[in-house]
Amino acid sequence: MQDLLANPAVQGGVAPLAIALVLSLALRPLKLEGLSLIAAFAGSVYLVSGLDFTPLTSTRKVVVLALAAPVVGLLVDFAFKPTKIGAALIAMAAAGGALWAFWPVLAHKPDNLPWLLGGSAALALAFLGGFALLQLAADSVRAGAAALALGLGAGISSVLSASVLYGTYGIALAAGAGGYLLPQMIMGRKGQGSASFALSFAVTGGLIAAGAMTLAQLPWYCVLVLAVVPVGAMLPVPRNAPVWLQAVIASIYSFVIAGAACALAWPSSQQT
Amino acid sequence: MFKSSIVGVAALALPLAAAAQVENYAIDPTHTVPYFEVDHLGFATMRGRFDRASGKFSIDHAAKSGSLEIVVETNTVSTGDNDRGSRPRTRDEHLKSADFFNTAEFPQMTFKSTSVHFAGDNPDTVQGNLTLLGVTKPLTLKIVRWKCGPDIRTQGKRYQCGGNATGSFKRSDFGMKYGLPTAIGDEVNLWMSFYGFRQ
DSSP states (O other): OHHHHHHHIIIIIIIHHHHHHHHHHHHHTTOGGGGGHHHHHHHHHHHHHHHHOSOOHHHHHHHHHHHHHHHHHHHHHHOOOOOOHHHHHHHHHHHHHHHHHHHHHHHTTSTHHHHHHHHHHHHHHHHHHHHHIIIITOOHHHHHHHHHHHHHHHHHHHHHTHHHHHHHHHHHHHHHHHHHHHHHHHHTOOOOHHHHHHHHHHHHHHHHHHHHHHHSSOOOHHHHHTTOOOOEEEEEEEOTTHHHHHHHHHHHHHHHHHHHHHHHHHHTTTOO | OHHOOOHHHHHHHHHHHHTTTTEEEOOOOOOEEEEEEEEETEEEEEEEEEEEEEEEEEEETTTTEEEEEEEEGGGGGEOOEEEEEETOOOOOHHEEEEEEEETTOEEEEEEEEEEEEEETEEEEEEEEEEETTEEEEEEEEEEEEEEEEGGGTTSSEEEEEEEEEEEEEEHHHHHHHHTTTEEEEEEEEEEEEEEEEEE
């Protein structure tokens, strides 16, 4: 059993997919299925590196922020309505979170790299947080498609950037998004759109990309390209198409952008 | 009067004489090389090294005590795999990432002794604390070779001590858990050459 749980395919794929599937079905009556994503991510983190928080490294700060995102999302879901001002506040908080996680490391980089990398991380997180809340929180299928592509894009480009750890985290996020999308596709009914899901995938996916940039070798511009992955999910899909087809089309749009980020990560990796 | 002055001077000199028996050495960075080895996939043992280490040690032969402090630059980790070829990244680049040594966040690991034990006239074991990835855990280094004498490269003008030390630790104790338990072993064996120049 221990060998099975130590298998990277289980840690980053099977386990988070299973967790998200079970929880999205179990929490659907409560309209809390959005929480399944972060549960899947946390399950993967537990299997890969354990849920330790001391010393509070940048990677552990990523996990802390990922766990905090759905809490903020729940507040938005149940206490507030998403507004532009709210989205701006969320964007600033997400950018601040990225700097809290990575600035202590970035500050030691030479020349103007701290500003370039820190600015990229902050900008990416601000856009992801604000966009996800305003545009994707209300649509569970588009949000699921965006999460799937962002997770895979961040994961694969992290692997190309020399961090399998961040790669596993990204792929786990994608697997969790798959577990959230699949029941909707199979049952043919959209789930409850939620800020808890939207913020979970946006903040976590953005932080994974920013982490691979800060602690591995992901180029800064790949982080910015990954940040616009969710925009692909907002492109037009046939309104009367079945849910599964809407999910597939929105995912394909998003995959194109995520693929571009991976392609940008690959050539840079050839430069020594 | 004269006699009491001599006694006074002698009393003042006694601590200085004792202090003079403590010899301080600065680590020679170019000949102090920490190596490590770890199980890989259960098939073979992989070895690597850190190209840059610095620090100091002191030794008091009379009191049979001493101290040791070594700082290792983790960004100099090398396993000889630094050519990407058709791969996206090399093993050395992977070792520097957050998966292993996380060199951007933790550019140094340190060892600071807490006690030095002698076997005969020579130091035998050094007990201390290893700080890696922000975690500090006890580590014992065994001195397997030790010699002091004039450095022939300076026609004897410089005095040096050198030798080899070994030790081992579990990387999971320091939060380095990537690849556990099957891909990359938990037990890390250390082997180090070291030199110090008397100050």
